[in-house]
Amino acid sequence: xxxxxxxxxxxxxxxxxxxxxxxxxxxxxxxxxxxxxxxxxxxxxxxxxxxxxxxxxxxxxxxxxxxxxxxxxxxxxxxxxxxxxxxxxxxxxxxxxxxxxxxxxxxx
Numbered sequence: 001x002x003x004x005x006x007x008x009x010x011x012x013x014x015x016x017x018x019x020x021x022x023x024x025x026x027x028x029x030x031x032x033x034x035x036x037x038x039x040x041x042x043x044x045x046x047x048x049x050x051x052x053x054x055x056x057x058x059x060x061x062x063x064x065x066x067x068x069x070x071x072x073x074x075x076x077x078x079x080x081x082x083x084x085x086x087x088x089x090x091x092x093x094x095x096x097x098x099x100x101x102x103x104x105x106x107x108x
């Protein structure tokens with residue numbers, strides 16, 4: 001599987017991919033913005049690879065789409081982050097080297 005972003009200039013970009021999730025995203029973008037997104041080759045006609053030309057800023061919307069959280073989710077996230085700030089992340093405890101304990105009775 002391969003995905004390629006090629007920035008031609010400041011305004012436009014070329015995009016190609018044979019990954020189904022990217023194919024679906026580009027098709028949705030083309031349906032929403034037909035005047036800005038041009039699909040040059042469909043996967044059915046191009047060995048499973050979609051090729052499109054689109055504005056660079058639209059790639060940012062596809063790649064980095066901000067998640068919208070509910071108020072309850074935000075409250076839960078804040079509490080979790082506060083616990084991590086106070087006590088550290090749980091995975092950090094697993095990765096810490098264990099201290100060697102010396103028992104004089106066993107070493108004697």
